[in-house]
Structures are given as C-alpha cells and as structure tokens.
Amino acid sequence: MSDQTTAGASTSVPDDDRITPEILKVAGVVVLGAIMSILDVTVVNVALPTFQTELATGSEPLAYSTVAWTATAYMLALAAVIPLTGWAADRFGTKRLYMTAIALFTLGSALCATAWNIETLIAFRVLQGLGGGMLMPLGMTIMTRAAGPQRMGRLMAILGIPMLLGPIMGPILGGILIDAASWHWVFLINLPIGLIGLVYASRVLPKDAPEPSEKLDVVGMLMLSPGLAALLYGVSSIPEHGTVAHVEVWLPALIGVALIGAFVVYSFRPEHPLLDLRLFANRNLTVAIITMFLFASAFFGALLLVPTYFQQVNGDSVLRAGLLVAPQGIGAMLTMPIAGALTDRIPVGRIVPFGFLGILIGIFGVSQSTDPGTSNLQIMAWLFVTGLGMGATMMPLFTSALKTLKAHEVARGSTLLNVTQQVASATGIAVISVVLTNAMKAGDVVRGTEQLPGTDGGLTAAELAAGSNSSLGGGNALDLPASVLQQGFVDLANAFETSYLVAFGVLVLTLIPVAFLPRKRETSHLLDDEAGAPPVIMH
Numbered sequence: 001m002s003d004q005t006t007a008g009a010s011t012s013v014p015d016d017d018r019i020t021p022e023i024l025k026v027a028g029v030v031v032l033g034a035i036m037s038i039l040d041v042t043v044v045n046v047a048l049p050t051f052q053t054e055l056a057t058g059s060e061p062l063a064y065s066t067v068a069w070t071a072t073a074y075m076l077a078l079a080a081v082i083p084l085t086g087w088a089a090d091r092f093g094t095k096r097l098y099m100t101a102i103a104l105f106t107l108g109s110a111l112c113a114t115a116w117n118i119e120t121l122i123a124f125r126v127l128q129g130l131g132g133g134m135l136m137p138l139g140m141t142i143m144t145r146a147a148g149p150q151r152m153g154r155l156m157a158i159l160g161i162p163m164l165l166g167p168i169m170g171p172i173l174g175g176i177l178i179d180a181a182s183w184h185w186v187f188l189i190n191l192p193i194g195l196i197g198l199v200y201a202s203r204v205l206p207k208d209a210p211e212p213s214e215k216l217d218v219v220g221m222l223m224l225s226p227g228l229a230a231l232l233y234g235v236s237s238i239p240e241h242g243t244v245a246h247v248e249v250w251l252p253a254l255i256g257v258a259l260i261g262a263f264v265v266y267s268f269r270p271e272h273p274l275l276d277l278r279l280f281a282n283r284n285l286t287v288a289i290i291t292m293f294l295f296a297s298a299f300f301g302a303l304l305l306v307p308t309y310f311q312q313v314n315g316d317s318v319l320r321a322g323l324l325v326a327p328q329g330i331g332a333m334l335t336m337p338i339a340g341a342l343t344d345r346i347p348v349g350r351i352v353p354f355g356f357l358g359i360l361i362g363i364f365g366v367s368q369s370t371d372p373g374t375s376n377l378q379i380m381a382w383l384f385v386t387g388l389g390m391g392a393t394m395m396p397l398f399t400s401a402l403k404t405l406k407a408h409e410v411a412r413g414s415t416l417l418n419v420t421q422q423v424a425s426a427t428g429i430a431v432i433s434v435v436l437t438n439a440m441k442a443g444d445v446v447r448g449t450e451q452l453p454g455t456d457g458g459l460t461a462a463e464l465a466a467g468s469n470s471s472l473g474g475g476n477a478l479d480l481p482a483s484v485l486q487q488g489f490v491d492l493a494n495a496f497e498t499s500y501l502v503a504f505g506v507l508v509l510t511l512i513p514v515a516f517l518p519r520k521r522e523t524s525h526l527l528d529d530e531a532g533a534p535p536v537i538m539h
Contacts, residue, residue, distance in 0.1 A: 025204040026146045027158045030139035032197040033102055034162040036190050037132040040109075042170025043177070043186050044125075045071060050183045055118045062118060072236060073122045077129025079228040079422055083275050085137045086415035087216055094145075094411070095205040098138045099198060104131025106194025112187040140414035142205065144402050157340025160395035161333060169329070171307055175319035220274035223263040231256025232423065238430040275419065276412040279405070284518055285413060288401035289420050291352075291513040295393065296424035298506035301432030302363060305503075306383065308436075309496050312466040313372060313489060327380045331387025339392040340399075348400040349517035351392060356514055358389025360507055367500035370493040400517060428503075435502050439495035440466065461488030462495055 051067040088097050108128025115121035143156060177185040234253025241249055267273040280286045306328075310321035335355070342351050365382035398417060405413045440462040465488030 022204075023146055023151065025200075026142060026206075029098075029197065029201045029204055030143050031158060031162055032193060032200065033098065033135040033139055035166070036102075036105060036193050036197070037135040038162050038166030039170050039173065040128070040132065040190065041071070041074070042166060043174040043189075044074070046171050046174030047178060047183045047186045050178055051118065051121070054183060055115070055121065057117060066118060068240075069122050070118070070125050072233065074125045074129040074132070075232060075236065075422075075426065076229045077126045078133035079232045080225040081130050081133035082137060082415060082418050082422065083224045083228065084216075084221065085134045085418075086276070086412040087272070087274060088134070089138060089141055089411040091216070093208045094138055094142050095201065095208055097134065098142065098205065099201050101131045101134035101138060102194055102197045102201065104128075105135065106131075106190060106198070108132075109187045109190035109194065113184045137411075137414045137418040140398065140402070140417070141411045144410045144414065145208075146206075151344060154337070154340040154344055156343070156395040156399045157336045157391075160336050160340075160391075160398075169322070169326075171322035172319060172326075175317065175322060179319070215272070217270055217272060217274040220263055220267060220270070223259045223266065224274055227256045227259025227263060228419065228423070229256070231260065232426045235423075235426050235430045238434050243434075275416060276409070279409060279413055279416060282405065284403070285401045285405065285416075287513055287516045287518075288397050289417065291510060291517065292397050292401070292417065293420050293424045294506055294510040294513065295397070296421050297428030297431070298503045298510065299359075299390070299428070300425040301428030301506075302366075302500060302503035304429050304432060305436065305496060305499055306366070309370065310376075313370070313493055313496065314376070324376055324380060325383060327384040328387035328390070331384040331389075332391035333387075335388050335391030336395060339396055343396045343399050347518045347520055348396040349514075349519035351396050352400075352514055352517055353511075355389045355392030355396070356507070356511060359386055359393065360389070360504065362386025362389060363500060363504045363507060367497050367504060370496045370500070372489040372493055428506075432499050432503060436495055436499040439498045440492060442491075442495075460491065461485070462491035463488075465489045465492045 048067050048070070051070060052062045055067070056062045085097075105128055108124055108126075108131060111124040112121055112128060115124055140156075143158075173189075174186060177183075177189065230252040234249050234251070234256060237246070237249045237252070238244060244250055244253075263275070264277060267275065267277050280289075306325050307321040310316040310324050316324065335358075339351055339355065362382050362385035365385065366379060369379050369382060401417055402410060402413050441460055442462075461484055465485055
C-alpha cells in the first residue's frame, strides 16, 4: 500500500476510541526504542565493577569514580540532546528523526562493545547517549499524535511499561549477561533490537509533515544544553563527595543554573525558542510538570535504595536483588492498563490520587521493614503495593500534560516533560544517596579502622556491615567481634529507613500539586491545528 500523509482529514483515522492494529504497530516501534534506552542505563550500571578490573591497563583496578564516567557521559549526552529534540522533530519530521536516533544508539552500542580501554568506552557512550536522548521524547510525540485524544491514556500506558520495568529488569539482565558471557554483551544485546526497530519503524511509522521554515534557536541551544549538562554533572557529583560544598559540586551546578536562568529570560524573545516556556501558560501542563518533578525525584531516589538494601543488608547477589524487586514491576503492569483506560474516560485528577495512596502506603511499609532478618516476602508485598500505585500515577500524569496541547505543540511539550524527568531523577538519586551515606556515617568510628586506606579517619559499624556484603570486602577482613557487625547491620538498616522516610516525605509534599490536577473533563486540542488532523497510521 502507498504511504499517506496528514494532508487531508478524509485520509485520517476516525477519532473514535478504538485501538486499531495499525496504532498498536506504531506503539510497538516506540516501545522497542524505549526498552533499548531505559534498559541500557541500569544494565550498564551493573557492569561498573567489571569495568574496574577488565578495562584496567595495569595490575591495579580502575577507581570507581573513573568507570562511573561511563554512566555520567551518557547522562550528559542525554541532557545536551533532549532540548534539541522538539525543534528537530518539527524541522525534520518525527519518523526520520526517530530512525536516526535508533541508528545512532545502535551504532554507539556496537562501538561500546569494541572499546579497548575506559577512555574509548566513555567516548562511545556519548555517541550512544546522543541517540538515546531523543528516543523517549520522540516516542511520546509519535504516540500522542497517533493516539488522538480519545485513545491517549491507553497508548501512554503501553509506553509506560518499559519506563517502569527498565530499572527493575536492568540489573537482572545485566547480571545474567555478565555471568553467562562477558561485559561486551551488555552493549551487543542492543544490536538485534536496534536493527529490528529500524526496519519496523521504516515500515509502520507514517510519513509526517516537517516544517523546514523554522530555524534552530542557536543562542538558546548554547545556553540550555550546556546549562543542563553542567547542572546535572554538579548534582550527580554530590554522592561522590557527600556534600554540596565541594567545588566539583557547586561550581558546575552554579554555572548550570546561571545558564538555564539566562535561557529562561531569553526564551520569551524569539518566536520559536529551543524550549518553549510559553507552554507553562497551559495550567494542566504546569501542574503535571510540578507533580512529575517531585514525584520522579522521590521515586527514582527510593528505587535506587531497594536493590542496594537487598545486597548490603541481606547479602543478596545483583541477580537475586533484581528478582526480589520484580513484584513492583508486576504491580505496575496490573494497574497501568486499567489506569490508561480510565484516563480516556475520566479526568486524571480522579485517578492519580488513588495511585499516590498506593505509593505512600507501599513506601511507608518498606521503610518499616528494613530490620535485619525481615522476611523478603514482607518487603516484596510492600513493593507490590507500591507498584500498584505506580501504574496508576506516572503515565496519567504524562497524559494530563500533553492531552490539552495543540498538535504542533506536542513535540515541544514532550521535550519539556523529558527535561523535567531527567533533572528530577538526577536530583532525587543524588539527594537520597547523600542521606543514606550520611546516615551510615552518623555512628562512632570502630577502633582499628583508622588505618584502612581510603577511609578518611575510619569506618562506622554501618559502613563495615555494608562492606562485608560487597565485593570490596570490609568488616569480615578485619576479624572484628561478631557483635560489632551485628550492631552495624542494625545501624545500616536504620540508615535505609531514614532514607526511605525522606522519599516518603517528598511524596507527601507532592500531594499539594496532585490536588490541583484537573477533576473535570476538558476539551482536547490535539486536533486544533492548522496542519489538519494528527498523523494518520499507515496501512
């Protein structure tokens, strides 16, 4: 069959509430891209200890701070390219750009697998990030335009599955690949997915109508992209240094805030700024973004703690810890389709509060289940409840933000949402990591640990307990009395409880913007555009 475009309303999909096979094919393309980009982050994090030894050029392993640049470089590339995605989608078209993003990500993955030292791996991760950064905002744009206002909730729920399962399945997949093969397969696994995605996208994504008349906001790009990268670098450096007072934290963060602030002032001058802050005039978008920022910072911060708890307190392997977290993903998968269907029928302000109730109950339950010896089944039950709430929260928020935008505003709106999520997740992970680290250091230093290299004055019982269950050794290597380690595990569990309660507090605070989410049905403007109907799905 020949390709069709958006030129005429007569060729468009009727705006009813049916999810046709053609729409599901488009959703499949987007989900493939989302799986690649989201899974990659957590899978690679599992491989960091392996990089320390296998990419070392001498007999000494590489410093963790050095190999961590494989994650940092990817994140900074994401931060730099995401603001450009809205303009590029309008300028070149979403289909062409989405295929380019998949190709860049796949090429970067192949090159990463060939890396011969840590420097080349970091460089290839940047290339991978340039492709990966475009996949999620473009995927949201494609899904929003394909779904139309009557199906948007259900289609967003499909996209939400890899967003929630990625952080959970990543450690499991990473552990299997490294144990069964080698670290190279952490990247090679993306090749078949990327190639399938390219062929699939070329066949099922509709041709769209790019607007080549719009010029790139070069001035805005020179302020916003490096500003976001500098801010995220500073924030992500907090856990390493344990304080915001370190120059490697506050200096890049300050530069980033200054550049972003300059962009905010400047962005109202050009007709087509790189990131259109005029969209904040849309009340639903503004409330959803504020809610998303607080929610994502608390959720991603708390999500980081769960597998770490299983490994450090219970002594579980990376693979087992990943499996123990799986009930959260299962819970989300159960409620997400239901929430998506409801979002197409009733306002999100009547759905999200119930999702938040589940999250609050689950996170508080986890915080009270950190004592050593607590049954894994008890923790898994609370994680399942958290997942049930998650499934009814995340994608309805995205739907609320994008549903009332006009068709030509969707690309810029999804870019704004993804920038918010990136900054929020980096901030949440950094803050929760510092809370956990400082809580572990709050106790007295154990005698005999002052002389240990790299300990900066000795270790507390909680730090010794955490080290005793890690690959780096710790308490067991010092032949300490069992009572010291026993108290250490109690202190360590209390540190995790404190960290969970901080995340719980932020989630309680999020109830304020949640109360302002729309509770009455509002007219969608997705069809109100001079270009005509949303892109038709190809037959």
